[in-house]
Amino acid sequence: MDNTANSGAIVQTEDVDLFYRVYNAAGGRPTAEQLQRDYLDRGSDGLELFARLRNISGERIADRLTKNPDLYADAKRCLAALPRAKVRLETALHTLGHLYADARFPPVTIAIGRGKPVAVGGPDTGIQVGLEALCATDWLNPNVEDRIVYVLAHEYAHVQQVIAATIGDKEKPTVLELSLVEGIGEFVGELIAGQVAYSRNAAAAAGRELEIETRFAADLDKTDLSDWVYNATPDTPGDLGYWVGYRIAKAYYRNASDKRRALREILEMTDARDFLARSGWYPGIELN
Template identity: 60%
Template sequence: MRVAFKAMVVCVALASVAPQAGAADAAKAGEPVIDTGDVERFYQLYERTHGQPTAEQLQKDYLDGGSAGLHQFAKARRITGEAIAANLAKHPQAYVDAKRCMAALPDTRVRLKASLRKLVELYPDARLPAVTIAVGRGKPVGTASADTGVQIGLEALCATDWINPDVEDRFVHVIAHEYVHVQQVPAFVETEQATVLESALMEGAAEFVGELISGEVAYLHLKHNTKGQEKAIETKFQTDMDKRDLSDWIYNSKPGNPGDLGYWVGYRIVKAYYRNAGDKRQALRDIIGLRDAKQFLARSGWQPGMELR
């Protein structure tokens, strides 16, 4: 899932030790690494400065000495000491709330460990890049790629309580969703010219596989907001699916105004494909390796409003 909301990218790893030791241990175990050291260093600085670190302190004492994942996150999303300081001054409560969200990380890690092991069990070709949870400038929630792994902004994901009010559940399921994006075909998920259908299937595949491995979809609000309206929503989707203007369907959620209905339609198309497949393991490979949206749709058996248990 891309977030920003152009890539709500979030993922988790399985060890919260020093980055180098954690990476070595995880590599031996065949598991991804999760590095939360940047969060700890940020809040050490935050406490030392009574919640008012300067831009210079944030750059020198937090960003410059951060993990490789934090450096990648900063480079990809223009996270600087100045940007963090400006957001902290504008939205101080977000960083107070994020510190409380830290309490959910240990149990989140345990559950994600099980989820990612299930991914490997169901999809042995899974890539296992590192995940970094850090503190950023309020957005995006995260970024993900097969080359650089997953980076999550603690304060950004913490603020999205409209997705799922339970902090631990939100972290587990959103991270599972984002980890699926790492597995997908780069040429399919990284294009800037995707149609509504292609974008919906990209996100829908991450929703479906994420649910398969973690027990629930990431964007739980869509399950409730669409109930009883499936046929109307999906009939409209059919009309728009070849458009390249995504604004009515994808990456249009805002606090107090949840959107992203394309995620849910894509999820239902993918679920129909999986349900109708005789060979579920091959179906999962098809879903993760999806390249041709129109062909996939035709083979799915999906129809607007169809019942999918």
């Protein structure tokens, strides 16, 4: 079955409009009560899910707004990039549907959150994006339109991943497991949209591939993730597990004679150790 006919990107932005109505009516200083009552409690189902998954409340938004008002004042400029980004995303998802017949395309909810995370996506939850966080993370990609496209392509890859549905229930996932979750998101995102979301990681690793991946090989069974994932800041690249996981997935794909089958196996991977063994990856591998 070719799933390309069902690959239209439904990008919902009404929660952003709702937030800025509350924000503007309060002169840019809404209270926690106003944010809870007039924004979060009146938002879409996608916003309700986002708030529940990431502990977003009126109080937490108000606190963030007080500490960093520019975060919310600047986010409005990113709305202008959404129409063109949506067209490009539809093209990427059409490619995904063509390459992977079982692909799913839940709607994207773009809303305003508490400054993080940038985006979350999974097989059972769809995709939610914090516009203020995405707009502020120009270190991901300086071009706002590109940033939106590549981040959403990455998140749509997570929607397809079998392991992404269960990894959150695991008490202590390993460095390898989470690096593959994120690295596969990067690889599939690049495959369908043309570039990874975390583009600065390759530059940070250039010339250090063997050294970085030798350290990774020593740490891959550890459950202390702090050296490898979810540690990036605007000043420090971090998240090098994304880059290593991407390279493992790319090695797997490159070494496969049947690329469509390989993509299915990448997305449906559940055993990280077995996948690594079959990938052909080793520290410092040269990948074109």
